[in-house]
Amino acid sequence: MTTALPSLGFAGIGLMGLPMCKRLLAAGYPLTVWNRSPRKCDALLAAGARLASTPAQLCQEADIVLTCLADVAAVREVVFGAQGLASAGRAHQVLVDLSSVEPTATREMAAELAATCAMAWVDAPVSGGVQGAQAGTLAIMVGGEAEPLRRVRDVLLTLGERVTHMGGVGAGQVTKACNQMIVACNALVIAEAVALAERSGVDARLLAQALAGGFADSKPLQILAPQMAENRFTPVKWHVRTLLKDLDGAVKLSHEQGSATPVSGLAAQLMRLHGGKGHLDHDPATLVQLYRQKS
Structure with missing residues (x-):
């Protein structure tokens, strides 16, 4: 019996986010996307992704939510802003932050998210550039607890060829x-x-x-x-x-x-x-x- 793939949400369709999402779609994952500028999602919608109108809607429709954003301010806004991910998050969901942001801020946001909606946080910044994102050869360095990482590992291995668990939340950053x-x-x-x-x-x-x-x-x-x-x-x-x-x-x-x-x-x-x-x-x-x- 084939196990159904988890549904994914992805926020941040930029230089790295776009090729990552293309790989997730090619692997068969049900994918909903959100970006501050929706037109950047057009190629993904044509390939079968769905568009969320807010981060909250993105969270409602996904088992695992991935973010790939510019900096701490952008991550905080998408997660905790009006109609942010935290407003719709629930226990047993995992947020995978692929952004490169400060470890201290990551730990603070992870604790706030857990207190708000019991959603787990995995920081998983990547290295390898756009070429690595396109080829699925990224190096992914992970911080977080073992159980949430177990649930998202196959997704990460669709994006990269090596996933290394470095320790608790913030260790990846x-x-x-x-x-x-x-x-x-x-x-x-x-x-x-x-x-x-x-x-x-x-x-x-x-x-x-x-x-x-x-x-x-x-x-x-x-x-x-x-x-x-x-x-x-x-x-x-x-x-x-x-x-x-x-x-x-x-x-x-x-x-x-x-x-x-x-x-x-x-x-x-x-x-x-x-x-x-x-x-x-x-x-x-x-x-x-x-x-x-x-x-």
Whole structure:
């Protein structure tokens, strides 16, 4: 006897949310979607998803609700705002937050949600970018209790190839902060290296190929270095503002924990400088422009 798949609700149809939802639909999950701008859901509706008019309606129609939102303010508004998820949540439902937000805020919201409607919270930020979301190869780092995670694991494995339970609520977000520290600092030093190669008369388009397989190799190197060297800044696969938000969150977390993050702090300053020049909504490949000297 085949067990029916749980019904899913998904809030936040952005760069990452859209390909995630396409994978969930392709896997056969009944899917209801909500987004502040409903037109972003059109492709999903054409593929068989249903549209909710409010987060509360989304929650009413789903066993598991997934959110993929920009920041803490957006998550809090969708969960606890007027006609938010919490107003319709019930025991035995699970909220899976795929957003990258602050661990302390995550723990506070999870406790508030449990007190409001007994709905479980699983924080499950992801790494792998739009390409990983499209291919279902995301790395997913999870915080939460074992039983809610058991109920949502198959859903997460539709989105990613690896799901790692890091501990209680908020542990996934701590892990994502560590991830973003490494990614952002890597992106900045790749930009420095590309600009140095160019200034020294070396074909920077060959840099990623030359370093492949060595200790300097990484996914960011293989993706960003060719884009930087070839000035391929579109289509935008992720945003400078996202990296900046996550770096600021990581530095704030380090202060809360009494830990030192001087390199990430400098990276945040450089990212803010770049964003202040009009690049917040641009791809991080544009970071190379910080280091190119004008003739």
